Amino acid sequence: MKDRFISGYNDFVLPFVIGMSFILIYLVIGIIRVIIQLPAADRKKFFLSLINPKLWVINLKDIICDVLLHTKIWKRKPLLGYMHSSIAFGWFMLIVLGHIETWLFVPDRLSTFYYPVFFRFFVMETDHTLKGSFFFFLMDFFLLVVLSGVFLAMFKRIRSMMFGMRRTTRNQIPDRLAMYCLWAIFPVRLLAESFTAGIAGGSFLTRPMYWLFSNFLTNTYHILPTWWAYSTLLGTFFVLLPFTRYMHIPTEAFLIVLRNAGIKVSHPRKGYSIAQIYSCSNCGMCIDACPMMGQKKNLRFATVYFNRLLRRRNWARCEESADKCLMCGKCVAVCPVGVDSCNIKRSLRGLRAAPAPADYSYFTSYSLPEGVENSQEKVLYYAGCMTQLTPVISKAVAAVLDHAGVDWSFMDRDGGICCGRPLILAGRDERAQEMIRRNTELIRQSGATTLLLSCPICYKVFRENYDLKGIRIVHYTEYFDELVRLGRITLRNSGEKIVYHDPCELGRGCKVYRQPRRVLSAAGELVEAEKHHDESICCGGSLGSLTLSYEDRKDITLKALDNLMYASPERIVTACPLCLKTFSPYSPRKVSDFAEVVAQNMN
Amino acid sequence: MIDFGYGISPSSAINLDKFDRTRFEELAREEPDVLKCMACGSCAASCPTAGHSDMNLRRVILLLGRGREDEVLRMVSHCMLCGKCLIVCPRGINTRHLILSVTKIYQKK
Numbered sequence: 001m002k003d004r005f006i007s008g009y010n011d012f013v014l015p016f017v018i019g020m021s022f023i024l025i026y027l028v029i030g031i032i033r034v035i036i037q038l039p040a041a042d043r044k045k046f047f048l049s050l051i052n053p054k055l056w057v058i059n060l061k062d063i064i065c066d067v068l069l070h071t072k073i074w075k076r077k078p079l080l081g082y083m084h085s086s087i088a089f090g091w092f093m094l095i096v097l098g099h100i101e102t103w104l105f106v107p108d109r110l111s112t113f114y115y116p117v118f119f120r121f122f123v124m125e126t127d128h129t130l131k132g133s134f135f136f137f138l139m140d141f142f143l144l145v146v147l148s149g150v151f152l153a154m155f156k157r158i159r160s161m162m163f164g165m166r167r168t169t170r171n172q173i174p175d176r177l178a179m180y181c182l183w184a185i186f187p188v189r190l191l192a193e194s195f196t197a198g199i200a201g202g203s204f205l206t207r208p209m210y211w212l213f214s215n216f217l218t219n220t221y222h223i224l225p226t227w228w229a230y231s232t233l234l235g236t237f238f239v240l241l242p243f244t245r246y247m248h249i250p251t252e253a254f255l256i257v258l259r260n261a262g263i264k265v266s267h268p269r270k271g272y273s274i275a276q277i278y279s280c281s282n283c284g285m286c287i288d289a290c291p292m293m294g295q296k297k298n299l300r301f302a303t304v305y306f307n308r309l310l311r312r313r314n315w316a317r318c319e320e321s322a323d324k325c326l327m328c329g330k331c332v333a334v335c336p337v338g339v340d341s342c343n344i345k346r347s348l349r350g351l352r353a354a355p356a357p358a359d360y361s362y363f364t365s366y367s368l369p370e371g372v373e374n375s376q377e378k379v380l381y382y383a384g385c386m387t388q389l390t391p392v393i394s395k396a397v398a399a400v401l402d403h404a405g406v407d408w409s410f411m412d413r414d415g416g417i418c419c420g421r422p423l424i425l426a427g428r429d430e431r432a433q434e435m436i437r438r439n440t441e442l443i444r445q446s447g448a449t450t451l452l453l454s455c456p457i458c459y460k461v462f463r464e465n466y467d468l469k470g471i472r473i474v475h476y477t478e479y480f481d482e483l484v485r486l487g488r489i490t491l492r493n494s495g496e497k498i499v500y501h502d503p504c505e506l507g508r509g510c511k512v513y514r515q516p517r518r519v520l521s522a523a524g525e526l527v528e529a530e531k532h533h534d535e536s537i538c539c540g541g542s543l544g545s546l547t548l549s550y551e552d553r554k555d556i557t558l559k560a561l562d563n564l565m566y567a568s569p570e571r572i573v574t575a576c577p578l579c580l581k582t583f584s585p586y587s588p589r590k591v592s593d594f595a596e597v598v599a600q601n602m603n
Numbered sequence: 604m605i606d607f608g609y610g611i612s613p614s615s616a617i618n619l620d621k622f623d624r625t626r627f628e629e630l631a632r633e634e635p636d637v638l639k640c641m642a643c644g645s646c647a648a649s650c651p652t653a654g655h656s657d658m659n660l661r662r663v664i665l666l667l668g669r670g671r672e673d674e675v676l677r678m679v680s681h682c683m684l685c686g687k688c689l690i691v692c693p694r695g696i697n698t699r700h701l702i703l704s705v706t707k708i709y710q711k712k
Binding site: 385 | 680681
């Protein structure tokens with residue numbers, strides 16, 4: 001294997017070099033901009049993460065799993081996973097192998113960055129070395145892998161259902177152009193390498209193609225034009241990259257590094273968010289996931305289109321989309337890149353919110369009910385606004401606690417202050433601080449060591465936004481599970497067929513899935529809904545949405561009930577007062593709260 | 604005035620011509636739901652601020668129609684946006700967004 005040209009250069013590399021230089025400069029500027037726009041504390045976190053060897057290992061693992069192998073898509077939809085990983089991993093291996101070949105056979109050319117890409121054009125085979133045939137085989141193998149992925153990608157545009165996707169993203173013109181370039185790059189590469197296979201050698205793919213072509217084409221005449229075409233396609237693709245969905249290819253790795261550094265969204269279009277929205281691959285998984293998509297008119301509110309609008313700074317439409325969102329978090333759960341769109345939407349709401357002076361001076365008039373203060377009680381139960389609307393829950397909780405002999409008191413028996421989560425969901429974080437402050441005061445005053453909650457909305461905010469060091473914050477599903485396991489309450493199995501609905505804020509929000517199921521399977525025959533755990537469907541009552549109308553909510557509720565009726569249960573059980581309230585009027589089966597079931601089946 | 608032996612009590616007489624309703628019309632365009640309110644008072648009854656502040660959504664909607672904007676702004680500034688009124692509203696009015704719109708529209712000077 002040796003150099004074919006003394007100069008090691010041909011004019012056809014120019015389009016590639018131009019495209020590559022453009023995208024590299026663009027990326028460097030982009031990364032610097034993101035880092036500058038990060039708030040000072042986050043910037044410090046980012047730089048600290050770069051010197052942490054433990055994070056390096058995690059970053060590397062995440063980059064290999066998410067960027068190259070797409071393990072998250074494999075788990076959900078294997079064929080789709082193969083399509084993505086074949087292109088990503090195959091292409092990556094082609095680049096790596098090209099460099100290894102150059103390093104092994106013509107090491108002095110390694111400094112020219114186009115040489116490894118067009119390796120087969122610049123070298124000629126001297127004899128059939130074993131090393132050469134090994135690499136030729138690998139190159140042809142990975143080219144075949146990429147080609148199979150490209151073929152699947154083309155087929156996906158025609159029949160996405162085969163890949164388990166009911167709907168895919170509507171592409172716009174730059175996206176389409178880049179997509180056609182991407183589709184063409186690898187077949188053209190195969191042609192180019194086949195025409196040069198007589199000189200540079202080939203393997204199971206390129207060599208037979210070479211012999212085939214030599215029967216009716218003069219191979220040597222086609223060498224340069226196809227290499228020109230290959231280089232031009234690459235160059236065009238790279239120049240189009242920043243304006244298309246394919247920007248996720250270089251951005252995703254950067255996003256992973258930022259995410260692992262523990263940075264959170266603070267502005268919808270600055271710093272971390274830029275890395276987020278440019279990492280959106282527009283794959284469209286979030287379209288099928290979104291509970292609003294049952295109605296075609298809501299399609300435009302899908303997260304993928306929101307990200308696209310935000311990239312173009314179309315504020316008015318972004319705001320409409322953000323206000324509509326239920327914040328159920330399902331699009332985030334299914335997103336293969338993990339774009340934290342809920343928090344981007346939340347911060348956008350805050351940014352676009354009209355200034356509203358709030359007067360919460362009346363909070364001082366709320367106090368703990370008599371007898372709670374200065375008592376030695378250990379468990380403080382905070383029902384929250386939504387449980388106040390569904391007294392059946394607080395009564396059941398009280399019954400269970402009394403039965404188990406728990407030393408407890410009812411913090412907002414005579415009414416209380418909202419936990420602040422609804423305001424945070426609406427993007428009004430500063431206003432929520434007042435509630436957080438007063439509630440913290442009241443909780444501290446009670447001297448309790450455990451704060452028991454029956455509303456997942458409250459639970460999330462108490463866990464994330466309150467500073468209650470020394471006080472254990474626990475949701476009643478977790479607490480009752482503990483009581484059952486400690487033997488403080490025993491349950492009899494009624495044999496009733498029960499389906500459990502994962503409330504968004506409890507499941508996706510706080511990752512509590514196991515405990516309620518464990519308790520319910522002791523109280524009855526637990527069956528699963530069609531979509532459960534991470535993929536459970538929002539009940540439609542979510543406080544996350546600001547503008548969703550009553551009718552649209554009803555549509556979502558019916559869809560969620562359909563999903564729950566999958567295994568024809570006799571009773572639907574949920575662990576959220578809001579879900580209970582939303583489901584009850586439309587449900588074909590009795591809807592009960594988790595606490596009710598426990599209270600009814602206690603021995 | 605001729606005394607018929609009965610009359611309209613002056614304290615509850617409302618002269619709609621006295622009030623500037625442009626803002627209310629702007630609100631009604633953005634939130635047509637506000638016209639659906641039948642003043643049942645479910646929102647006020649379920650409100651967690653009841654008894655602690657003068658926030659009363661039923662009254663807010665009533666006063667909006669009468670152009671008593673300062674009172675309304677003071678009342679909605681107490682709102683915690685918890686959404687209880689949204690859930691209990693028998694007319695399916697999106698009360699949370701209504702309150703946000705009220706602050707947005709009436710805040711403009």
